[in-house]
Amino acid sequence: MEQQRDDTANPIGPLLLLAFPALLVGVGSSLVLLAVSYLADGLERLLWTVLPASLGVAGTAAGWILPMLTVVGVVVGLVVWLVPGHAGPDPATLGLVEKPMPVRVLPGMLVTVVLGLAGGVSLGPENPTIATNISLAYLIGTWLMPASAARTWIGLATAGTIGALFGTPVAAALVLSETPMGGTAGSEPLWNRLFAPLVAAGAGSFTTVLLSNPVLSISLPAYQGYALGDVVSAFVITAVGAGIGLSAVYAFSPVHALFHRIGNPLLMLTAGGLVLGALGAVGGYLTLFKGLNEIKELAASSAEYGVGALLVLVVVKLAALVVAAASGFRGGRIFPALFVGVALGFLAHALVPSVSPVLTVACGVLGILLAITRQGWLSLFMAATTVVDIGVLPILCVAVLPAWLLVTGRPEMIIERRGG
Structure with missing residues (x-):
């Protein structure tokens, strides 16, 4: 046939x-x-x-x-x-x-x-x-x-x-x-x-x-291996990160509406720049720019930052991301969100020093990026490659699941276009 x-x-x-x-x-x-x-x-x-x-x-x-x-x-x-x-x-x-x-x-x-x-x-x-x-x-x-x-x-x-x-x-x-x-x-x-x-x-x-030879990773002490408490810590830090990221997502729409009441792009972006300048003056030079070089500076000097200073970095950078994206500046959100996640990871380590900074930083990045991007695979990839330690990947693959349940079905960080 x-x-x-x-x-x-x-x-x-x-x-x-x-x-x-x-x-x-x-x-x-x-x-x-x-x-x-x-x-x-x-x-x-x-x-x-x-x-x-x-x-x-x-x-x-x-x-x-x-x-x-x-x-x-x-x-x-x-x-x-x-x-x-x-x-x-x-x-x-x-x-x-x-x-x-x-x-x-x-x-x-x-x-x-x-x-x-x-x-x-x-x-x-x-x-x-x-x-x-x-x-x-x-x-x-x-x-x-x-x-x-x-x-x-x-x-x-x-x-x-x-x-x-x-x-x-x-x-x-x-x-x-x-x-x-x-x-x-x-x-x-x-x-x-x-x-x-x-x-x-x-x-x-x-x-x-x-x-160009770009380097996205930061230098941290090697992860020493699994402990039962690490799984619990990973669940908590990733979920907290996702919750903090969602707070920015929920703030995005009203902040966008507030700036767009101004109408004229010149006045709107001038106001946005003024607010960003005020945030930068409070948070310091480290909270400016896209955040890629800044995460390396933060990692190199993280021991010099106390709990209060790290909390300021998280809050200011997240607020700057919302204001910049809502007021009309052109740009992406992945790298600023990465900085927030890294700062959150160091904050978690400062609060509970017994947990490895590799784990806290990876989980902070994972939670924040899940909420901001809604890209599960990309969030896992960024979390693992930022700390350059494959040893935490199995824990991240488990910690991502409850965090994903927290963010899925929630509003996304995007404004629906009107009139097609």
Whole structure:
């Protein structure tokens, strides 16, 4: 009997067809991210080191932090108000992965994220960079391959950017496994669906590591092994972290509504910058910026912080994240939330020194990120890689379960768009 040919049984051709475009998207996504980071780092040195030194003041002083963040709010507000495209939609209405945006909004969006990163705003580069890479990949990809689906380029650009952000394609695979991309996957095997995105993620991570060598981890004493009390501690710290993160989520909508009563983007972002400056003056220089370099500074000097000082870091940084995201600044929430989780972990260790700081920090990161991102796999990944100790992973896999029950079904940190 003649066997009917089934084209879906041999997907090698379609997979290989996307491999080269995926490689290009991954490298391009990394280069966009590196360009944003390079410009932001250079401007940051100018604003926080060169300029205050020329004026005879310390860039870490409250007297510099307050006016600097206010000025950043004014400049970002001018861009959002006057530049064509207005730097894209209200960022409070956008998730980590969105549909392609019109190219005309991208220049303003990139300018605002560079200004925010350099100016000390408590947001990361991930959301605007992913949005930019998705839009560019979709524009170029559908021009070169008109029959290709939008979700193809969304997946490739998302994977490439996340791989570049975290320096590993694993993070991209975990995020994509929880991200609906549209279309009908049917019974297509998972690894077939992830093949091209993993090529993009690998290319993005390799390019970033080659050119920048990012390090997301902090140095902590090695975890000494399991104890029954560790499981109980992990449950409590992760659940407390999730609860603290949820407090920010519930505050987000009313804070957003309060700022948006102002109406004019210039006035709204100026007010946001003023509030961020006041928070930074209270919490200190360590509570500014996206938080990636700051977690390393905190880890290196954590013994110098008492319970009260660590509590201030947690509260101020979480409040700064809410205000920055609600008042119209462009940026992502993963890295500031990571700082909050690390500070919470050191706070838990200061309260109960008998519990390993590796465990307290990992659980603090896990709980906070679960509440802020609702990405279970990404939260586990970030918690384990931040402390660089695989020994705590089994405990984290258990501690995540009750914390997930706490956050699932709750409101998310996003404002529903009106009028489509």
